[in-house]
Amino acid sequence: MEKYIDDLCDLKEEVYETFRRRPDLLPPIIEDLTKEQHRELVRKCLLAILEAGYSPLRFYTGNIKKYFYLGELLALVDLSLTVKMGVQYSLWGGSVLSLGTERHRKAYFDDIDKFRLPGCFAMTELRHGSNVAALQTEAVLDVATDEWVINTPDEGATKWWIGNGAEDGQAASVFARLKVPSPDGSGALDDHGVHAFVVPLRDAGGRALPGVEIKDCGYKIALQGVDNASFRFHDVRVPRENLLDRFATVDRSGQYRSPYSASRRFAATLGELTGGRVGLTCSSLAVLKGATTIAVRYGAARQQFGPPDAPEISVLDYTSQQEKLMPMLATAYALHFTTRFLVAQYAEAKRTKEEEIIADVHSLSAGLKAYATGYTANALSICRECCGGHGYAAVNRFGAWRSDHDIFQTFEGDNTVLLQQVAGLLLKKYKERFATAPVAATYRYLRQWAADSLPANPLVTHETDARHLRDPAFLIRALRYRTGKLLFTVAQRLRKHTARLGAFHAWNKCLTHLLALARAHVESVMFERFMDAVNGCPDPECRKSLKAMADVFALQRIHADVLFRNDDYVAAEKAKAIGRLLEHLWRELREVALPLVDAWNLPDHILRAPIGLSTHSMHPYQSYLRAGGWES
Amino acid sequence: MEKYIDDLCDLKEEVYETFRRRPDLLPPIIEDLTKEQHRELVRKCLLAILEAGYSPLRFYTGNIKKYFYLGELLALVDLSLTVKMGVQYSLWGGSVLSLGTERHRKAYFDDIDKFRLPGCFAMTELRHGSNVAALQTEAVLDVATDEWVINTPDEGATKWWIGNGAEDGQAASVFARLKVPSPDGSGALDDHGVHAFVVPLRDAGGRALPGVEIKDCGYKIALQGVDNASFRFHDVRVPRENLLDRFATVDRSGQYRSPYSASRRFAATLGELTGGRVGLTCSSLAVLKGATTIAVRYGAARQQFGPPDAPEISVLDYTSQQEKLMPMLATAYALHFTTRFLVAQYAEAKRTKEEEIIADVHSLSAGLKAYATGYTANALSICRECCGGHGYAAVNRFGAWRSDHDIFQTFEGDNTVLLQQVAGLLLKKYKERFATAPVAATYRYLRQWAADSLPANPLVTHETDARHLRDPAFLIRALRYRTGKLLFTVAQRLRKHTARLGAFHAWNKCLTHLLALARAHVESVMFERFMDAVNGCPDPECRKSLKAMADVFALQRIHADVLFRNDDYVAAEKAKAIGRLLEHLWRELREVALPLVDAWNLPDHILRAPIGLSTHSMHPYQSYLRAGGWES
Known part of the structure; x- marks a missing residue:
C-alpha cells in the first residue's frame, strides 16, 4: 500500500507543479464561465497535460495505477477536466481497445491518445439509461455494400448526454442493436442485441457528417466544461470492420459468430467498462x-x-x-x-x-x-x-x-x-x-x-x-x-x-x-x-x-x-x-x-478555498478578506 | 385551515397570471445569467410586482398571511426574488418598524414599501454570525453634536453578506454596540450592547457616502440575483434619532434608558425578527x-x-x-x-x-x-x-x-x-x-x-x-x-x-x-x-x-x-x-x-421543468425534447 503511494508521489508533484506554473489553466472560482468558455478552458488544459508529456491512454493500457491517480489529482483542479478525460480515454479509448481488436487499436490508439481524434461513448438514449439491453438504435448490415447502416428508429432512441459530443467528438463508439440478414434466407433480420460500432461524426472542419444530427444538451447543473450532446442517425453507413468485434464477429457474407451466449457476451461487454x-x-x-x-x-x-x-x-x-x-x-x-x-x-x-x-x-x-x-x-x-x-x-x-x-x-x-x-x-x-x-x-x-x-x-x-x-x-x-x-x-x-x-x-x-x-x-x-x-x-x-x-x-x-x-x-x-x-x-x-x-x-494552489488553506489556522480570514476585495 | 387557503386563492391566480403575461420576468432556466444580469432582472421583477399593485410592507404590517403566501408563491418564480424581497421588507422594513418607533415608521414606511429606499439589514460581521451579542461594530454618541459615530474597529468587524448592499442599498439598519459617556463623568464610555441604527449608505446617484466603504461579496454558490456586500464604517455620523429606539432610548444629554434588562432587551430585539x-x-x-x-x-x-x-x-x-x-x-x-x-x-x-x-x-x-x-x-x-x-x-x-x-x-x-x-x-x-x-x-x-x-x-x-x-x-x-x-x-x-x-x-x-x-x-x-x-x-x-x-x-x-x-x-x-x-x-x-x-x-408556466409538467404523463419527453433543441 505505502509502496504504491511512494511510486506515485512524483506524479503528484509534477502534475500540480504544472498548474503552479500555469495558473491560467485553473478554472476561475470567483466567477461563472459560460459553457463555451469553460469547454475552451478544459480543452486548453487537456492539451497542456499532453504537451507536458503525459500519455493517458498509455497509462490506461500500461500503468493503470498511474492513470487512476492522475484522475484523482486532476479532480481537484477541475471536475469537468477529469470527466472530459474520462470520456476520451476510459470510455471512448477504453471501448475501442477493450471491445475492439488489434486492427482497431492500430487504427486509433495514437490519435485518441493525443486527442487528435476526440471521441464519444454513445450508449445512453433518451428513454434508456440503466437498461442498456433495451437500447433502440439500430445497426443493420447491408451485405451488398459490406456496410452497417445506423439508424435512430424513433425519438426515444435519440442518443442523449453524450460527452465530447457537442463540440469536439469526431467519432463515437455507438451502442446499437446489431442486425444481420437471417441465415434462413427469408430476408428477415436477426437481432443479436447491443454491440458497439465506431461511427464517424464530424469532418475535419467540425461539421456534422451527412445523416448525423447533433444538438448541444445545453446547460447542465454543472460540469459545463464537458460538451454533452444528443444525436440522431439517419442511414449513416460505416464499413463492416467498424464493429468492435472482440466478443462477436460478422463475416463478409453477413454471418454472425460469437463464442459466448448472448447474456455472457452482454456481461463481458459491460464488464470491460x-x-x-x-x-x-x-x-x-x-x-x-x-x-x-x-x-x-x-x-x-x-x-x-x-x-x-x-x-x-x-x-x-x-x-x-x-x-x-x-x-x-x-x-x-x-x-x-x-x-x-x-x-x-x-x-x-x-x-x-x-x-x-x-x-x-x-x-x-x-x-x-x-x-x-x-x-x-x-x-x-x-x-x-x-x-x-x-x-x-x-x-x-x-x-x-x-x-x-x-x-x-x-x-x-x-x-x-x-x-x-x-x-x-x-x-x-x-x-x-x-x-x-x-x-x-x-x-x-x-x-x-x-x-x-x-x-x-x-x-x-x-x-x-x-x-x-x-x-x-x-x-x-x-x-x-x-x-x-x-x-x-x-x-x-x-x-x-x-x-x-x-x-x-x-x-x-x-x-x-x-x-x-x-x-x-x-x-x-x-x-x-x-x-x-x-x-x-x-x-x-x-x-x-x-x-x-x-x-x-x-x-x-x-x-x-x-x-x-x-x-x-x-x-x-x-x-x-x-x-x-x-x-x-x-x-x-x-x-x-x-x-x-x-x-x-x-x-x-490547488485547494484554493481561502477559508481552507494550510495557512488558515495562523491567519484566519486573511486570504478570504483578500478574495472579498479588501486589503489585508 | 381550509378557509385560510380559500382567502388566498385569488392571490395565487393573480400573481401567477402576472408571470403568464410577462414571461420576460422569469429567470432563464436554459442558461446562466451573470450576477449583474440576474440582479437587474430581480429588480425589474420586484418593480413589476409593485406596479401590479401589491404592497408588501402593507401586507407585512396589515395582512401577514398574505405577505407570507406571496413569499411562498414567488419562491417558485425565483428564489433570488424572494430573498431580495425578504431583505427589503422583513429585514430592512421589519427592523425599522419593529425596533423603531412611530417617527421611524413615518419617515420610512412609504419609501421602503415602494422600493424608493432600498435598504439593508447589516447585522452579520466577518467574525460573528450566530453570536450576535459579540458584534464589534461601534456606535458612539458624540454628545456635542448629538450624533452617533459609527466605526468598524477591526477587519473582523467588517459587515459581511449584507443583502441589497452591493448595488441597491441606500440605507441600512446597522447593528452596533451602543456606547455613551458614562454618567459618572469619568469620560469613559458605557457599552450597552448591540442596538440597531439607521445609517445612510449611498447618495441618490448610488455613490457610497463618505466614510462608508462597500465591496461586492461577488459570486455565491447561487442566489446571484441578490446583491450581497461587505461594509466598513469610518467615523460615519448619523443623528441621535437614528437609533431604533423602541426598547431603549438615549436623550439629548446622552443618558441611556431602557425598561428592560440587557438580556431581556436583547431577546426582545431578536424576537422581533x-x-x-x-x-x-x-x-x-x-x-x-x-x-x-x-x-x-x-x-x-x-x-x-x-x-x-x-x-x-x-x-x-x-x-x-x-x-x-x-x-x-x-x-x-x-x-x-x-x-x-x-x-x-x-x-x-x-x-x-x-x-x-x-x-x-x-x-x-x-x-x-x-x-x-x-x-x-x-x-x-x-x-x-x-x-x-x-x-x-x-x-x-x-x-x-x-x-x-x-x-x-x-x-x-x-x-x-x-x-x-x-x-x-x-x-x-x-x-x-x-x-x-x-x-x-x-x-x-x-x-x-x-x-x-x-x-x-x-x-x-x-x-x-x-x-x-x-x-x-x-x-x-x-x-x-x-x-x-x-x-x-x-x-x-x-x-x-x-x-x-x-x-x-x-x-x-x-x-x-x-x-x-x-x-x-x-x-x-x-x-x-x-x-x-x-x-x-x-x-x-x-x-x-x-x-x-x-x-x-x-x-x-x-x-x-x-x-x-x-x-x-x-x-x-x-x-x-x-x-x-x-x-x-x-x-x-x-x-x-x-x-x-x-x-x-x-x-x-411556473414549474417549467420539462420532465415535470402536468402534461408529462400523457406526452413524456415531448417538452424535454423541445428544450433539447429537437422538433417534437
Missing part, C-alpha cells in the same frame, strides 16, 4: 478529501460563543460539529484505503485475467463507486453547512463541487442499480458454491454462516467496556454478521416470493433489503481494508489515530443500524455505551483533525 | 413541493426494466424509488399543514400580543425553519437522483433550487443554533412550571410525564397488527413519549454535568442529545397538525390518502429512531412489522401520488 467506475471512485475521493480539509481547517479557526467571561471557542469544539466532521474524516480515510485496494485489484485483474479477481473487482467497483459518490455528495452539503455563510461564497468551492460531483451518483451506473448488482453477485456467489447440493443444504450453509458470526458468548451482547467495543474482532464480526444475516434472510425471502410473483417482482419486493445488503457488504470490506492499514502502520501515534478513525467508522454504522438491536446482537445498554464511546472518540479525533487532513497534502 | 424565519419556512416548503411534483411525475412516466417479455415498468413502481419519494410526499404535506398553523399562530401573536402565543411562535418558527430547510435541502438532492441523468439538465431545475436554497439552512439563524433554541425553550418551560418547587419535585414531574406516555398495557410493546400501528393514539403517544424521554434525560444530564463543568460546557456535552430533543419535538408538533388536517378533511377518499401519509410520516420516524428499541417501547417484532407496514403504505401512496402532487396545483 468497470474501469470507468474505478476512475469515478478516485475522483469522488479526491473531492471528499478536499471538502473535509476545508471544513476541518475552517472549523478549527472559526470561533463562536464561549463560556461567560472567557474567549470564544472553535466551532470544531462543538459536539454537533464533531458529529458531522469526525465520522466524515474517518470515512474519507476508509475510502482512501479501500480505493487503493480496488485500484490494486483492478491492476491485478488486468494482469492475471483470473476469473475470481475479475469478479471481485466487478463487485467492488460497483459497490464502492455507489458508496463513495453517494457519501461524498452528502458530505459536500454537510461541509458547506459546517462553514456557515462563508461556506456559501463561491470561492470556497463547496457549491461547484457539489453541482459538478452530483452526477457521479448516476453516470457509469446509477448507484441504486449498481448496489443491486453487488447484492446480485453476493447471492450468486453463495448459490454457486452449492449449485449441486439440494436447496436445503444451501440454506443450511447460509444459516451456518450467520451463526458463525454470532458472538461466541451470549454475554458479549451485553458487554459495554471500551476495550471490547474497540476490539477489531468484535467490530469485524459484527459487520460480517450483518452482511450474513441480510444475505441469509433476503435469500429466503426471494425464494418465497419468486414462487408466487416471479423473479422480477420478487426482487422488487425485496429491494430495500437488497440495497441494505449491498451497503452492509461494502462497509464490511471498507472496515477490513481500514484495519489492514492500521495494522500496517509503523508509527505508533499515527496508528493510534488511524485506529480511532477505523473504530468510529465501524461503531457509527453499528450504532445507526437497528438490525443489531432487533436481533439483540447488541443489547440496549451496549448500544448506549457505543453512543458514548463515539462521542469520546470524536473528541479524541478533533485534537488530531488538523494533522489528519494535512496528511493528504493538498497544495494550497 | 422571527417573521423572517416564518417566511423562509414558506419559501422552503414551496421548493419542496415543486421538486416533489417533478420527481413524482417523472417517476410515473419514466419506464426502465421489467419482467421478461413484458413492458418495462415505471421507475415509481420500484420499492427503492418509493422509499425515497413517498416519505417525502408525506413530509411535504406535514410541513404544509404545520407551516399554515405557524403562519396563523404568528398572525395571532401579532394581533393579541399574548406572551404564551409569542413564546410558542418563537419556538415553532425556529424549529420549523430548521426542520423544513434541512429536510428540503436533502430532498432536492434525492429528487435529482431519482430523475437520473435528465434530472441533471439545468432546465429541470433541481440544481438551481438546491444551490439557491442551500443557504436557507444558515441565514436568519443557523439550523443547529435554532434547534438549540428550541431545546432551550422546552427545558425552560418545564423548569418554569416548577420554579418554586424543590428540584426533586421538578424531576418527579418530568418522570411522571415520561411515564404517562408509556403504553397503558405492556403488551402494546409487542402489538404488531396494522390497526394498532395506524392508531393515531399510538402514534401520538409514541412521538410524545420520545420528546418526554429526551427532555427528562437531558435535563438530568445537564444537571449532573453543570455541577462539574459549568453550564456552557455541560450544554456542549449534551449537544447531540439536545438536537435530538428539538427534532423530536418538531416532529411531534408536525404529526399532530397533520392529524388535525386528516380529521378536518370532509372527503373520505382524500382523508384516506392524508391518513396514509400521516402514518408514513410518523411510522418512518419511529422506525428509524433506535430510542424506541433501546427503551423497549417498541419490541423487535413490532419494529419489523412497522417496516413491512411502511412498504405497504408506500405502495398504496404510489397509486395516488400523481393526484397528491397535482393537488398543489403548481402551474406549468
